[in-house]
Amino acid sequence: MVKDILVVKDLQVWFPMRTGFIQSLVSKEQRWVKAVDGVSFNIKDREIFCLVGESGCGKTTTGKAILRLVEPTGGKVKYYGEGKNTLMKEMLEDAVSKGKVTKEQAAKMMAEGGLDVRALQKGRMKRLRQKMQIIFQDPYESLNPKQSIYDIIAEPLVVNGIGANEAEREKRVVKALDDAGLRPPKDFMWRYPHEVSGGQRQRVGIAGALVLQPEFLVADEPVSMLDVSIRSEILKLMLDLREQKGLAFLFITHDLGVAYVFSDRIGIMYLGKIVELGPTEEVVKQPKHPYTKALISVVPTPDPEMRRDKIILKGERPDPANIPPGCRFHPRCPFVMDICRKEAPKAVFVSEGHWVSCHLETGTPAEPPPEEKKA
Amino acid sequence: MALLEVQGLRTYFKTQEGTLKAVDGIDFMLEKGQAMGLAGESGCGKTTAALSIMKLLPANGYIAGGRINFMGQDMAKVTGDKLRAIRWRDISIIFQGAMNALNPVKRVGEQITEPIILHEKVDEAVAMKRAKELFEMVGINPNRIREYPHEFSGGMRQRVMIAMALACKPRLVIADEPTTALDVMIQAQIISLLKNLQKELDLAMIVISHDLSVLAETCEQLSIMYAGKIVERASSAEVFEDPQQPYTKGLIAAFPNIHGKKIMPASIAGNPPNLIRAPLGCRFAERCFMAKEVCLKEEPKLVEVKPGHWAACHFVPPLRG
Ligand SMILES: Nc1ncnc2c1ncn2[C@@H]1O[C@H](COP(=O)(O)OP(=O)(O)OP(=O)(O)O)[C@@H](O)[C@H]1O
Ligand SMILES: Nc1ncnc2c1ncn2[C@@H]1O[C@H](COP(=O)(O)OP(=O)(O)OP(=O)(O)O)[C@@H](O)[C@H]1O
Ligand code: SF4
Numbered sequence: 001m002v003k004d005i006l007v008v009k010d011l012q013v014w015f016p017m018r019t020g021f022i023q024s025l026v027s028k029e030q031r032w033v034k035a036v037d038g039v040s041f042n043i044k045d046r047e048i049f050c051l052v053g054e055s056g057c058g059k060t061t062t063g064k065a066i067l068r069l070v071e072p073t074g075g076k077v078k079y080y081g082e083g084k085n086t087l088m089k090e091m092l093e094d095a096v097s098k099g100k101v102t103k104e105q106a107a108k109m110m111a112e113g114g115l116d117v118r119a120l121q122k123g124r125m126k127r128l129r130q131k132m133q134i135i136f137q138d139p140y141e142s143l144n145p146k147q148s149i150y151d152i153i154a155e156p157l158v159v160n161g162i163g164a165n166e167a168e169r170e171k172r173v174v175k176a177l178d179d180a181g182l183r184p185p186k187d188f189m190w191r192y193p194h195e196v197s198g199g200q201r202q203r204v205g206i207a208g209a210l211v212l213q214p215e216f217l218v219a220d221e222p223v224s225m226l227d228v229s230i231r232s233e234i235l236k237l238m239l240d241l242r243e244q245k246g247l248a249f250l251f252i253t254h255d256l257g258v259a260y261v262f263s264d265r266i267g268i269m270y271l272g273k274i275v276e277l278g279p280t281e282e283v284v285k286q287p288k289h290p291y292t293k294a295l296i297s298v299v300p301t302p303d304p305e306m307r308r309d310k311i312i313l314k315g316e317r318p319d320p321a322n323i324p325p326g327c328r329f330h331p332r333c334p335f336v337m338d339i340c341r342k343e344a345p346k347a348v349f350v351s352e353g354h355w356v357s358c359h360l361e362t363g364t365p366a367e368p369p370p371e372e373k374k375a
Numbered sequence: 376m377a378l379l380e381v382q383g384l385r386t387y388f389k390t391q392e393g394t395l396k397a398v399d400g401i402d403f404m405l406e407k408g409q410a411m412g413l414a415g416e417s418g419c420g421k422t423t424a425a426l427s428i429m430k431l432l433p434a435n436g437y438i439a440g441g442r443i444n445f446m447g448q449d450m451a452k453v454t455g456d457k458l459r460a461i462r463w464r465d466i467s468i469i470f471q472g473a474m475n476a477l478n479p480v481k482r483v484g485e486q487i488t489e490p491i492i493l494h495e496k497v498d499e500a501v502a503m504k505r506a507k508e509l510f511e512m513v514g515i516n517p518n519r520i521r522e523y524p525h526e527f528s529g530g531m532r533q534r535v536m537i538a539m540a541l542a543c544k545p546r547l548v549i550a551d552e553p554t555t556a557l558d559v560m561i562q563a564q565i566i567s568l569l570k571n572l573q574k575e576l577d578l579a580m581i582v583i584s585h586d587l588s589v590l591a592e593t594c595e596q597l598s599i600m601y602a603g604k605i606v607e608r609a610s611s612a613e614v615f616e617d618p619q620q621p622y623t624k625g626l627i628a629a630f631p632n633i634h635g636k637k638i639m640p641a642s643i644a645g646n647p648p649n650l651i652r653a654p655l656g657c658r659f660a661e662r663c664f665m666a667k668e669v670c671l672k673e674e675p676k677l678v679e680v681k682p683g684h685w686a687a688c689h690f691v692p693p694l695r696g
């Protein structure tokens with residue numbers, strides 16, 4: 001069986017809502033923007049797992065919370081990549097010396113458990129982030145225009161104190177550029193971001209993530225800003241990185257087309273929760289959740305046949321500060337029933353590895369994702 | 376007589392490095408009530424073409440050649456009040472990204488009524504009534520007319536832009552990337568709104584987008600632009616069923632198709648040419664898998680290759696002779 005590299009369980013990210021003075025007189029109750037409100041999934045070794053959903057549904061916040069670039073409010077994030085070993089050893093040694101666990105317990109935890117990302121202190125989290133990197137959407141804004149490409153890519157090495165001297169760092173930068181397909185690296189190294197094309201800029205972003213030799217990448221809309229004609233080059237680059245370096249990806253996109261061709265499994269997110277999750281091809285060809293069905297039906301297509309059965313949902317961008325009771329999709333659902341307004345649907349498996357949260361579906365209850373495997 | 380006829384249009388920009396030939400000889404025609412899509416990757420000259428028709432080019436841009444005929448008038452000769460009357464009243468434009476450029480400190484209603492008052496010379500009450508009708512027409516509750524732009528979501532702001540474009544009952548609306556920054560669901564709402572309005576009002580439309588499928592859904596005719604030129608033109612169905620020009624083929628193949636097999640689409644390696652020093656021959660030659668020597672030397676003409684289907688490629692034989 002393929003190992004997990006990451007398990008996310010009941011992840012919550014709630015932002016406190018700032019209330020006006022008048023309002024604070026009326027009610028003392030703190031209100032929350034529930035950007036991520038109980039998200040669970042796992043990512044296997046070398047897997048590309050994709051989160052898809054409308055703007056504001058919590059995709060980016062999920063990605064950031066995994067790396068603790070925003071602090072989760074609740075839930076678990078467990079990391080199983082090779083990179084966990086030294087960190088976990090240190091943590092367990094601490095715990096043993098403080099008498100919190102016995103040596104035997106520690107050894108057992110080391111052998112079977114994942115690294116509890118949320119329990120890491122700052123310094124260790126920073127070290128873990130060398131193994132878990134994030135690439136952002138905008139190849140224009142995320143690169144400092146005043147830095148040469150060399151400096152941009154060497155920076156994380158300097159910050160993390162990696163590489164004994166400049167020569168060694170240069171070797172790593174050259175390697176990262178080469179891995180990101182900017183060849184020959186010497187041609188690109190001394191240019192500035194505005195002196196390369198949009199696609200090349202996105203490659204610079206990827207090189208910047210690769211230079212620390214990560215095991216796991218969060219790619220947040222990495223191709224959305226690029227012209228269609230060069231998107232698949234970047235997607236293929238990421239596939240190659242998976243092949244050659246064994247990278248696993250959390251790929252975030254609002255573009256179902258890209259998710260379809262690129263990912264192994266897909267999670268459809270709505271208002272802070274995953275409502276359907278399964279193998280990509282199955283979810284796209286046999287969607288079960290009404291929201292998934294609607295999303296797929298509205299992807300523009302040149303084929304008039306395909307256009308007939310569009311499910312165009314009314315309204316837009318539901319408010320994470322005001323989550324409807326029952327099924328959170330019910331105000332927009334074309335199939336809404338009485339029960340949907342009262343009770344949140346539980347996730348059920350509709351086939352192996354494919355679960356849905358909707359009262360219309362029946363099946364064995366899913367406890368997504370599967371609990372940690374006991375040895 | 377065609378509503379709009381564009382012949383040999385050239386629009387250039389003066390820049391520090393030299394003259395940038397953003398639009399370099401394009402032709403098309405639009406009948407009353409017809410919708411045409413203009414597609415192509417970033418920088419190929421779509422917006423410039425639109426701004427040329429409106430005579431709204433930035434200061435360093437100028438029309439270097441060709442003719443634009445709108446309702447029998449030569450747009451080159453129209454100036455002053457007459458030009459202002461044609462703009463907005465007869466032709467209007469939804470600018471690329473305009474929904475993010477609404478004045479944040481002015482009520483949305485005012486931003487709609489002001490041009491109505493200005494152009495139709497009506498009083499405020501009449502303009503307000505019209506604005507409410509327009510809101511209704513684009514699917515926003517007229518009660519929200521006194522709100523500010525920040526109280527509106529992206530999709531609603533785009534509806535406001537559409538309402539503004541329709542304010543003076545134009546015959547031609549140019550919509551520059553009307554759905555680009557929007558979510559798929561809202562994109563679908565806007566596409567269906569545009570389609571319905573076009574039908575109900577018998578509007579002619581030029582829809583600009585880099586997304587061919589969006590255009591296929593909204594327009595019967597499609598023109599594909601590459602580096603300042605139109606390289607293919609046909610009905611939307613034809614373009615997808617039987618594309619002729621290699622760039623068009625590449626562009627179609629580059630789109631992931633969720634109704635097809637789960638395979639990675641092809642990409643077109645390389646970048647569009649520098650429009651200050653555009654290559655001599657076919658502008659696509661450098662990226663083209665079919666390119667031969669002739670492509671580097673001679674520019675292919677846009678010729679009819681099937682009835683009503685035009686393409687510019689040395690290896691696509693013309694319909695006759
Ligand atoms: N720091 C913050 N404080 C308060 N609210 C926030 C914060 N960050 C995000 N949010 C809110 O949380 C919700 C989820 O945002 P997020 O950026 O994760 O969405 P997304 O799915 O990535 O959307 P997009 O497709 O637009 O990038 C949104 O309603 C957003 O406004
Ligand atoms: N004011 C200007 N001065 C100089 N060059 C300009 C100016 N405006 C546009 N250009 C150039 O003209 C060319 C065409 O630009 P245009 O905005 O028409 O492209 P587009 O097809 O609309 O692209 P996009 O899809 O990115 O909107 C580009 O090379 C652009 O850099
Ligand atoms: S649970 Fe009810 S409201 Fe929710 S998606 Fe299913 S049918 Fe629709």
Ligand SMILES: [Mg+2]
Nearest residue numbers: 059060061220
């Ligand atoms: Mg995001």
Ligand SMILES: [Mg+2]
Nearest residue numbers: 421422423471
């Ligand atoms: Mg443009």
